Amino acid sequence: MTSDSALIPIVITAVGPDNVRLVDPIIHYVTGQGANIAEVQMYDHDEEALFAMLLRIALPASQLTEIRHALAEIGKLKKLAVRVWSPEERRARPRLAICVTNRPETPLALLRGIRDGQIKAEPAVMIGNRPALRGLAEQFGVPWEMIGDSEGRADDERMIAVLDQYNVDYVILARYMRILPPASCWKYAGGRIINLHHGLLPSFPGPRPYHDAYASRMLTYGATCHFIVPELDAGNQIINQTTFTIPPGMKLDEIIRIGQEDNEPRCLAEGVRRVVDGEVQLHFHRVVARR
Amino acid sequence: MTSDSALIPIVITAVGPDNVRLVDPIIHYVTGQGANIAEVQMYDHDEEALFAMLLRIALPASQLTEIRHALAEIGKLKKLAVRVWSPEERRARPRLAICVTNRPETPLALLRGIRDGQIKAEPAVMIGNRPALRGLAEQFGVPWEMIGDSEGRADDERMIAVLDQYNVDYVILARYMRILPPASCWKYAGGRIINLHHGLLPSFPGPRPYHDAYASRMLTYGATCHFIVPELDAGNQIINQTTFTIPPGMKLDEIIRIGQEDNEPRCLAEGVRRVVDGEVQLHFHRVVARR
Amino acid sequence: MTSDSALIPIVITAVGPDNVRLVDPIIHYVTGQGANIAEVQMYDHDEEALFAMLLRIALPASQLTEIRHALAEIGKLKKLAVRVWSPEERRARPRLAICVTNRPETPLALLRGIRDGQIKAEPAVMIGNRPALRGLAEQFGVPWEMIGDSEGRADDERMIAVLDQYNVDYVILARYMRILPPASCWKYAGGRIINLHHGLLPSFPGPRPYHDAYASRMLTYGATCHFIVPELDAGNQIINQTTFTIPPGMKLDEIIRIGQEDNEPRCLAEGVRRVVDGEVQLHFHRVVARR
Amino acid sequence: MTSDSALIPIVITAVGPDNVRLVDPIIHYVTGQGANIAEVQMYDHDEEALFAMLLRIALPASQLTEIRHALAEIGKLKKLAVRVWSPEERRARPRLAICVTNRPETPLALLRGIRDGQIKAEPAVMIGNRPALRGLAEQFGVPWEMIGDSEGRADDERMIAVLDQYNVDYVILARYMRILPPASCWKYAGGRIINLHHGLLPSFPGPRPYHDAYASRMLTYGATCHFIVPELDAGNQIINQTTFTIPPGMKLDEIIRIGQEDNEPRCLAEGVRRVVDGEVQLHFHRVVARR
Numbered sequence A, B, C, D: 001m002t003s004d005s006a007l008i009p010i011v012i013t014a015v016g017p018d019n020v021r022l023v024d025p026i027i028h029y030v031t032g033q034g035a036n037i038a039e040v041q042m043y044d045h046d047e048e049a050l051f052a053m054l055l056r057i058a059l060p061a062s063q064l065t066e067i068r069h070a071l072a073e074i075g076k077l078k079k080l081a082v083r084v085w086s087p088e089e090r091r092a093r094p095r096l097a098i099c100v101t102n103r104p105e106t107p108l109a110l111l112r113g114i115r116d117g118q119i120k121a122e123p124a125v126m127i128g129n130r131p132a133l134r135g136l137a138e139q140f141g142v143p144w145e146m147i148g149d150s151e152g153r154a155d156d157e158r159m160i161a162v163l164d165q166y167n168v169d170y171v172i173l174a175r176y177m178r179i180l181p182p183a184s185c186w187k188y189a190g191g192r193i194i195n196l197h198h199g200l201l202p203s204f205p206g207p208r209p210y211h212d213a214y215a216s217r218m219l220t221y222g223a224t225c226h227f228i229v230p231e232l233d234a235g236n237q238i239i240n241q242t243t244f245t246i247p248p249g250m251k252l253d254e255i256i257r258i259g260q261e262d263n264e265p266r267c268l269a270e271g272v273r274r275v276v277d278g279e280v281q282l283h284f285h286r287v288v289a290r291r
Helices: A019-032 A061-078 A105-115 A134-139 A156-165 A182-187 A209-215 A252-276 B019-032 B061-078 B105-115 B134-139 B156-165 B182-187 B209-215 B252-276 C019-032 C061-078 C105-115 C134-139 C156-165 C182-187 C209-215 C252-276 D019-032 D061-078 D105-115 D134-139 D156-165 D182-187 D209-215 D252-276
Strands: A007-016 A036-044 A051-060 A081-085 A095-100 A122-128 A144-146 A170-173 A193-197 A220-227 A238-245 A280-283 A286-289 B007-016 B036-044 B051-060 B081-085 B095-100 B122-128 B144-146 B170-173 B193-197 B220-227 B238-245 B280-283 B286-289 C007-016 C036-044 C051-060 C081-085 C095-100 C122-128 C144-146 C170-173 C193-197 C220-227 C238-245 C280-283 C286-289 D007-016 D036-044 D051-060 D081-085 D095-100 D122-128 D144-146 D170-173 D193-197 D220-227 D238-245 D280-283 D286-289
Touching (some): A007 A019, A007 A061, A007 A182, A019 A036, A019 A051, A019 A061, A019 B036, A036 B019, A036 B036, A051 A061, A051 A182, A061 A081, A081 A182, A095 A156, A105 A122, A105 A134, A105 A252, A134 A144, A156 A182, A170 A252, A193 A252, A209 A252, A220 A252, A220 D238, A238 A252, A238 D238, A252 A280, B007 B019, B007 B061, B007 B182, B019 B036, B019 B061, B051 B182, B061 B081, B081 B182, B095 B105, B095 B156, B105 B122, B105 B134, B105 B252, B122 B156, B134 B144, B156 B182, B193 B252, B209 B252, B238 C220, B238 C238, C007 C019, C019 C036, C019 C051, C019 C061, C019 D019, C036 D019, C036 D036, C051 C061, C051 C182, C061 C081, C081 C182, C095 C105, C095 C156, C105 C122, C105 C134, C105 C252, C122 C134, C122 C156, C134 C144, C156 C182, C170 C252, C193 C252, C209 C252, C220 C252, C252 C280, D007 D019, D007 D061, D007 D182, D019 D036, D019 D051, D019 D061, D051 D061, D051 D182, D061 D081, D081 D182, D095 D105, D105 D134, D105 D252, D156 D182, D170 D252, D193 D252, D209 D252, D238 D252, D252 D280
Parallel strands (some): A122 A144, A170 A193, B095 B170, B170 B193, C095 C122, C095 C170, C122 C144, D122 D144
Antiparallel strands (some): A007 A081, A193 A220, A220 A238, A280 A286, B007 B051, B036 B051, B220 B238, C007 C051, C007 C081, C193 C220, C220 C238, C280 C286, D007 D051, D007 D081, D036 D051, D220 D238, D280 D286
C-alpha cells in the first residue's frame, strides 16, 4: 500500500498519427500538474504515419485517477490512444495476460507458480492465436480469449482490446509465436511486455533456435526471458537466462525435449517472478536491479 | 532570410548528471513559451551519471535570442550543458568545423569545394588531434586549433569549447581518427555531426575497411557519409555513399590510393553539400529528403 | 586449341555414401596415371551419409577421354557419382545452362551478350522451375527444360541430369530463386556454378536485398556475381560487383526498377564474360585473376 | 595397447611453399603402402606461398615407425614440414603441452586434474609467452619453456620446436593470449590443439568476452573449450561449454571472478578429459562423439 501523498511512478503511453498532436497536450497537462519527467521517448514510423511516445513521471498516488481521467479526455479529443499505468497500483498482486500458441509447458509453469504462491500475481486472462491451449485455461479457471483466425493469424487490435478489458498489468508471451506490431509494443511500453525466447540471446535469435544451435554443434542451449522494447532488439532487456549443457552426441530431439520441458518453463517462471516481485525494472532501455 | 514571425525549427540539447534536473526546467520553459514539441529524445548512461536530452521545437525566429538567453540561465542554475541551435540562423552560409588527423584528401576536397562555391559554407575552423594538416589550414586561411597531445589523444572537452567559440553549425569529421564520446555527440546532436567512414556501411564497419574488404576479396569498395547519432550505429543516417569497382587482381595499395584520392573526397564533399543546401535532414533517427 | 601433350587442368568431382569408397579408387587411379594433384577437397555431411570430393589435377589433354572413361567405370562399380571436366575442352566456346525463375532481365542480358559476340559461349539450355520464361528461350532458339512442379519446387536430380545431358560447362543462376542442395553444388564444383545475388554482398545476403537495404535507408545498391562453393558462403568467390547510388528520398519501386533493369543484367553479363574469357578462376576457395 | 596388425588412424600434416611438391610425394607414398584415405584437406595462403595439407589414413600399427621415417625423408628432400601422428600411440597417457600467459586458474585445474587422476595424461611441458607462471610449472615439476620476448611477443617457430622436442600429443591453450599463425595450426592439425575461450561462443568472440557480455547486460556467462581448426572459426569444433547465470545487478568484477576462478577451470579440465579419454574426436570439421 502506498500512502496517497507519496510519489509513485506513472507510465503514460500515447500512439497517434502525427507528432505535434501527440506530445504537446500530454506534456502540457502533466507538467501543469507539477509532475517531474523521469523519462521520455518518442518514435516515428514515418511512412506509416505512426507516432508514439512513452512518458515516465512521478506523481502522488492520489492523483492517478484524476490524471487517467484527464488524459482519456485528451485522447478522445485528439484521437490518440493514451494509456496511464502505474506498477504500484496493483503491486501486491499484478494482473497477467498469458499469451500462448501451441506449447503448453511455459504457460503451465506460470499457472502452477501462481497457484503455488511462488508468483504473486493474478492470471487475469489467457490469450491464444490457436485453440490448442483452451483446455489448460479451463483447467486453471482462467478466462480464455481467442484472437487468431483459422490459420493462426492474430488480430492485434483485438489483443489490445482484451488486455485493456481485463485490466492487465503485464503481458507474458509464453511461446506465443506471433510478432507484436510496433503499435502494440508502444501501447504497452514501459516494461510491461515480457517474452520468452527459446534460445540463448544474442546467439540464435531466429524462430528455430534449437535447430540453429544444433546445426552449429553447440553444447550449451538456453532460454532468455526479456522485456520487449519498441524499436530495439533484445539485448540490454534481459530479465533471466537459463541454460543446460549437453554431452557431445546428444540428438536434437532429446535436446529440444529438455529445453521445452525443463529449461524454458524454469526460465520464464523465474523471470516473471522477478518482475512481479519488483526485483527488476526497465530503466530507459535497460533492465536494472531495483535497490 | 526568415521573417521574424515564421516558425523555425530549433534544436535544444542538454547534458547533465541526472534526469529530473535535466528535463523538467527546459520542458517547462519551452512549453511555457508556446512551443510545439516536434521531437524529444532522452538517454541515460547509468553508471556514468550522464543524462542527455534532445528537444526539437518550432518557434518564431524572433524568439531565438530570448530562448537562448533564458536556457543559458537555466543551464547555469542547474549545472547543465545546454545548447540552442537553429539550422535557419545561418542557413545561407553555415559555419563548418573540419576535424582532421593525418590524411589531407577529404579536408582538401571540402576547402576547395567551399572556395569554388560548390559548398556554400564558411570554413570556421580546422581542428586536429595531430599537427600534420596545420599547413593545409594555413594555405586556405582557416584558423587552426590543435586538440591532441603528443600521442594524438584528443581533449574532447577542448574540442567542444572550440566548436562553441567558433559558433560552429556543423562538425565535419574528415578522416578524423578519434571516436567522439557520447557527451560530445549529445551536445551537438540533432544532425550537426557528419562523419566520413572510408568503407561501404553496413559492411566493414571497423577502423581498417579497405584491408577488411580486401581480405574478403571484394570487388566493390566505397565510402559512406553519415550523421552521427548518439547511441546508434550508422545505418539509417546515411547522407551519401559512393563506390568504385575494381577488376579481379588489383593490389590493395592501388585500391587504397583510388579510395583515398578519388572516392572519399567525392563522397564527403557531396554529402556536406547536401546538408549545407538543406536537401537532407535528420528526422528522428533517419535521414529524410527535404521536400 | 591445346596440343595433346600439353598439361591441362582437369577437375574431378565425386559424391558418394562413404569416404573410403569415394577417395581411394579415384586417387589410386589418377596418381597411377602420373597426375600431379593441384588441389583436393573433401567434405562429409555426416548425418546424411553424403561424402564429396573435388580433385584438381593436371594431365596431357590426350588422356582426358581415357580418364573420363576409366572414372566412369569406377563410378559405376563403386556407386559413386563421378564427373570429369576440363575448362580447356571447350575453352573457345563453353556451353552454358541458364537457370531462371520469373525475372527476364538477367537471362535476356546473357542471351543478347552471346548473340552479339560479347560473351563467347554456347547457350546450351535454359532451365526453369517456373514456366514464365519459356517464351524467352524460344525467341532465342535455346532448348527449354522445365524442372519445377506446379508450385515451383525444383527437381534437383533432374536438373543435374539435364546439365549432364546437354554437356554443360557452366551453370548460370540468373535470378533462379531456388537454393541448390549440397550434392548438386559438389557435382558441379570447381568454379562451374555462377550465381547472381541481387544485393551487394556481404551486406543484405537474404532473399529480399532491395527491401532490406531500403529498410536501412541505404544510398548504394548493388549486385554480386559469384561462384557457388559448396559449404561456404559467398565472400572470397566474387567475380563481379556493380553498384548504383541514389539520392535521398528515392522510392523503393524506382530503386528496384533500376536494379533489375539496369544494374543486375550488367553485373551478370560482365561476370559471365570474365569466366568465359578465362580472366578469373577459382583457386581453392578464392577467385584469382588469371595471369 | 593395439595389436600390430589392427588398423590405427594416422594423421599426416605437411606444410610447404607450393602445392605440387606438397601433395604428390606424400599421397604416392601412402597409397603405395596400401593406406585407405579417410580424409584429406588442403589449403593455400596464396600471397604468402604457404600450402598445407592434412591427410588422415588408416594403417596397421606396425607400419607407423616406417611411415614416419619415410615421410621424414620425403620432407627433407622436398623441403616440407611433415608430421606423422597417431592418437593411438600414447592413447593410455597422451602427452600435453600447457600453453599459458598470465592467468593461473586454468593451467592449475589441468595440473591438479592430472595429479589426481581425473585427466589421464602426461604434463610434458608448460610453455609461456610471459614469465608469470614459471613458478606453477616448478611447483608441479613440469618442464618450463619460455617463448616470449620482453613484451610477450611469441616466437611461434620456437613453440613448434618445443612441441616437437617434447613429443607432444595435444597442445592446450590455457588462457594463452596469443593467436597461433596458420602455419602452426596446420602443423598440429587434426584435433591436436585445444583452446579455452573465456566466453560462450558464438556470442562475444573477441578478446574481452566478459566486458562485451556485460556491456549487453547478459545474465548468462560461459566458457568454451574447442579444437582449433585452421582457416575456420570455432563453431562446430566445440568440445565442452559451461555456463553460470547471475542475478540482475551483479558487478563485472564479481562476474569475472566467478568466471575465472570457477567456470573456466571446470570447462577446460572437462574438455581436456573428454579428448584424453577419447570420448570426442574431430571428424572433418566437426566434433563427434566416439562410439
